[in-house]
Each structure stands twice: as C-alpha cells, then as structure tokens.
Amino acid sequence: MKESEVLLEVKNLKTHFNTINGVVPSVEDVSFYINKGEKVAIVGESGSGKSVTSLSIMRLLSETGKIIDGSIHFCGRNLIELSEKDMRKIRGNEIAMVFQEPLSSLNPVMTVGKQIMESILLHQKTRKQNAKQQVIDLLNKVGIPRPEKVFSSYPHLLSGGMRQRVMIAMALSCQPKLIIADEPTTALDVTIQAQILSILKELSEQEEVAILLITHDLGVVAEVADRVIVMYAGQVVEQAEIFSIFDYPKHPYTKALLNSTPKLDFSQTELLSIEGTVPSPMEIPTGCRFYDRCDFSSEICKQSPELKEITDGHQVRCWLVEEAIDNRI
Amino acid sequence: MPLNKDALLQVKGVKKYFDVSEGIFTTKKKYLKAVDNVNFSLKQGEILGIVGESGCGKSTLGNLIMQLENPTEGEIIFDGIELSKLSAKELRRKRKDIQMIFQDPYSSLNPRMKVFDIVAEPLRTHKLASGTDLKKQVYDMLEIVGLNNKYANRYPHEFSGGQRQRIGIARALTLKPKLIVCDEPVSALDVSIQAQILNLLLKLQKEFQLTLIFIAHGIPAVKYISNRIAVMYLGKIVEIADKEQLLSNPKHPYTESLLYSVPVSHPKLRSNHEQSKLTGEMPSPVDPPPGCRFHTRCPYADEKCMEETPDLIETQDKEHYVACHYPLYRERVSNSDSVQAILD
C-alpha cells in the first residue's frame, strides 16, 4: 500500500472515561487506517468501543472522556494535537458524521433545506441562489423524491429513512474526504436500509469520499465494505480485506460471530452461539479479552496477545494464530 | 383461506381499527387500519414467523391474539373456544395457556421484584404452587432457561439483555402455556446472544411441544426458527407458506423485493439484484391505497390492481397462499443451491 494513499491512520488509540464508579477503559490500543475513497467497516457487538473510537477521531467525546494515548493522523496532521478551532474546521469541511438517530443532530425548528444551505454557505464561498440549487441537487443525489417539497419541510415531519437521507446530504454539503457513519441504518427497515446502503456505496464511488461504516451487522459489512475491522471489548481483534474476513477468518471471535449470524441465502441447520457475554469494561479479564468465551483458549492466553500481521494486510490478535505462524516458519 | 378445524389457533377475519379522528368536533371519523381482515390458522407445535416493515401491524396482531386488545371485527378461536365470548373469569383461566415474550425484557420485568418472584408470580396468581413446591418449580424453570439458581435473589437491572430475556422466557413458561407469542424477542440483543436465545426457544419448543408465533424484523432469524412464514403489508397478510417454499418461490411481488432487501451474507453475493430492491416507503395505514395496497410500490401494478383488492388465496402449490392478482412463478435467485454454485 502506498503511504500517500492513506487518508486516516489511527495508531494505538486509548480512550478512557472517568466516572463515579472509576475509570472505564473503553478503547485500548486501537490501530487501523483508511485509504482515500475506501469503504471500511468497524464491526463488533454492543459496548465493543465502536462509537467511542469514532467520537475520538472527531474529538466529540463527552467531558468525562479522554484520549489517553495514541495518534490520529488525517491528511498528515495529528488531530489529537489540533486546537479546538482547527478541529472545528476539519469537522465541518473534511470529516462529516452521520449518526443512527438523525433527529438528534438536526435543528427541529429550521427547515431541512435551510439547514443544509447554511452548512454550504458556511463552508463554501458561494451565493445564496447557487447554494439553494446545490441543496436541491444534493437532495436529488441521495434519492429524495420531490426535493423542493422536502427542502421546506421540518425534520420531524419526515420518515426515519428520509431523515437519514437528509443527514447524508448534509454530510455531503461540505464535500468531505471522509464520512463516518455510526449505525446509520440500525433504526430502519431492511427495505430502507438497502436504499441507504446503495446511496452510500454510490457516493463513495462517484465522489471518491472514504466511508468509515460502523455496524454490528455482518450483513451490512458484506454489502458495503472493502476492508473490515473487527472489535471486541475495546480492542481490534482482526483486520483484513473483506474477502479474507468472510473466507478465511482467523480470530476465534470473528469465526464465532460469522457462525452465529443467521443467514437468508444459506441453509443453516444449526446456529452456533457464543456462550457467555461481552465483559463490561470494568471487569475486563487480563490477558486475552475473549478468554472466557473462547473454545481454543490455553494457558498462554492469560497473557495479552498483540495485533500481529499474519499475511499482507491481514492482522489478528490471538496467540493461536501467532503460534500457527511460528510453527510454519 | 380455509381454516383448519383442528388447529390450536384460528384467526378469522380479524380487524383492528384505531380511531385517529382529529379534534372532538369532527363528525367524520378517521380510522387507522392497523390489522385489516387477517385470516390464518396454526397447528399445535408449529412455529409461525411474521415479518413485514415497521408499522405493518405485526405487534397489533400479536396483541389481539394475546387478548391485550379487542378486535374491531372478527374472531380468535383458541383451542376450540372463541376468546371474545368468554367471561372475564373464564378468559383469565384460558389466558394462562397463551403467553408473551417481548422485545425489551427490561420494560416488561418489574424492576422492584427479584428474579425468583418474577418467575413465581404467575404460579402464585393462579394458585398453582406454594412453599417448597413453588421453589422447586421456579428453580427448575431457571435451570431450563440457562440461569444459575444463585441469581434468584437478584433484581433485573443486574442482568445483561440476554439474561433478562431468559428471565422473561422463564416467566412465560411457568404456566406451561400452549402458545407463546414472541414479539421481536431477539431484536435488541447482540448477534452472539441472539443465537443463544433462538436456540433456547427451539429447544423449549421441542421439549414442551410449544406452538410459537415469532414476530421479527430480522428475516434471517425468522428463517432459522420458523416452519411457516407470513408476510404482512399495511395490515394484511399478503403471503403465507411453508418457510422453504416462501423463501425460494415467493409469489407476492412484495415478498420478493423484501427478500432482496435483506443484506447478503457474503460479499460475493453483493448487488446481484439492485433493481429488484424495493423503492419508496410504506404508505400511511390511515388512508391506505385502494385496490391492492402494494400497488404504489409494485413494479407489476396495472389498473385492476388499483381497483380490486386481491384476496389471500391458495396457489397451484398446496398450502401456499398469496394475495396478488398476478402472482410470480419463478425461483428466487439466491436460494441455497444457486448461492452454493456462485460460491464454488
């Protein structure tokens, strides 16, 4: 991979929260990169640290949250070291975010069109009349029928699917290099989800915008991603190109996740389940975090495995895989 | 659709209209047709999955069967008895044979009650057990759903979502019901926990010969657990058939495009049928489209579809019912065999 292609590189990110019950180590040693125009998915179960990772990149953590360690390089600049003023420029212009519930990020008393127009006027030197046309074009682009009507609607009058389209249009309005979409279709019906995912795929291809898609659904990953990052209990446990993840998963957790997902287009006589639950960040086992639930655990797993590259672009955090490689050599 | 006489449950012409008239002085009433003329029957030991987009009436149908809502019209016959004809007392007795499991186990469990009491409550209410017998029954039930006895004295908030769902299931099972209506029981759970609960429900279904209605958004999960699947659209069942039959030969255009909207399970299958995916959104159930309710989104709609409402009728294939003037007769591309061919 050419170094110059890398758009975002997160290295050894560590984010903690200080709560009355103590320190919550939500993200521990997370590293990954996104190339220009690439579609990368972070997949993991509830509480694995997906949202905290994305909020860390945007520097939108709540007051109790703090990036303890690591670096986040975007277009050559370390976002962690930027002033709040410079960071605001990045947020508006270069990285945009789309959340699961768009209502919370839209102004309820301003029409949809006006909100997107304001965003355009703020980030681009353009006349009001042009900006309006741009908004209509954007609404068209995200598949909104009768965009003039939606332009003058208030957010709460739109359906969930329409609101999510508006959010994507809003994200696009600043012509970002990266869109971070945190569970953008989780609250939607499959029919609407399929529409939104097609739009995201189209956009990334036409506008060359990179997409970091956060989801707990391997189906969504299979539909969209070029590359996949699997997170478990605050850590990246596996990272590879999409086909490697689906055809040659290496980490026991990735395998188990694939086997416990019900599938429409395969016969499954038995659905394998992973016993136990994800450890809460306050009671994370020392050593491998998947230890309690892993079918392959052994003595060595009581020590923490590191994320190691096993083949070109395929990284795994597991002693078993490491040993298999050592034996082969 | 003909109703089976020896069915455990028969739903006959059931409607639920909610009055949504605006203002108190309006003379013209407006109704939201949440469930509109639904017919089906369920054999003892069967698992029927119900799928459809949000707001199509799945929960309302479940609530009607549970007698949590009264039908505007129609009959619900359970175990040979029409439920709406029963007196309050008789209904209470009959009701223990029908139990429900909800999506959010937290809001359906009393936060101030210990797990033991939550599970014991139905037995106490119906005066079915007390003392050591009660204790034994509750402990047995906890064990059956995979919860350790030592948890009996804890409160619901001390449990994870999956464990809370187990508590909800234990409670639903204590009265040895014949029918359990599961309304999105795994939708709020993580994938790995979802699989645990689906497998638990299947195990219990066999062990107790339960009859299940399984309502869910997640079509792959419904496929895994059900024997038969019903597809709802705007308050109506548009198609109902044996699971394999419905998934490989969907005859209703809505079913077909709904299935094509489900994310693929492998990147190799990506975007095979972009054009078959459903466009637009479900119209409001307050003024549903006349004729076939799906005509506003159906690629095959013609004038007849806009005027005549199609009935749910049996097709050439036995036990495969569809409500469409022009049912499809073609195999869906991504059934298991052809997918296997793509992957090989």
Ligand SMILES: Nc1ncnc2c1ncn2[C@@H]1O[C@H](COP(=O)(O)OP(=O)(O)OP(=O)(O)O)[C@@H](O)[C@H]1O
């Ligand atoms: N503001 C906060 N204060 C304390 N702990 C927090 C805070 N935000 C997140 N956490 C904790 O950090 C961990 C990771 O949370 P995060 O929201 O990143 O999970 P997630 O992977 O996005 O999960 P989900 O799929 O449920 O959205 C969780 O255990 C969560 O409880």
Ligand SMILES: Nc1ncnc2c1ncn2[C@@H]1O[C@H](COP(=O)(O)OP(=O)(O)OP(=O)(O)O)[C@@H](O)[C@H]1O
């Ligand atoms: N008590 C009520 N009063 C008025 N309208 C209602 C009531 N209960 C449900 N509805 C409406 O009836 C329709 C069907 O609702 P229902 O909850 O049965 O849908 P559903 O298929 O279960 O949807 P979801 O998948 O979102 O759970 C919806 O339009 C809903 O808004």
Ligand code: SF4
């Ligand atoms: S390190 Fe050990 S416990 Fe952890 S996933 Fe690998 S084999 Fe399992």
Ligand code: SF4
């Ligand atoms: S009746 Fe007509 S509109 Fe309705 S599903 Fe069939 S073809 Fe489509």
Ligand SMILES: [Mg+2]
């Ligand atoms: Mg999250």
Ligand SMILES: [Mg+2]
């Ligand atoms: Mg519902």
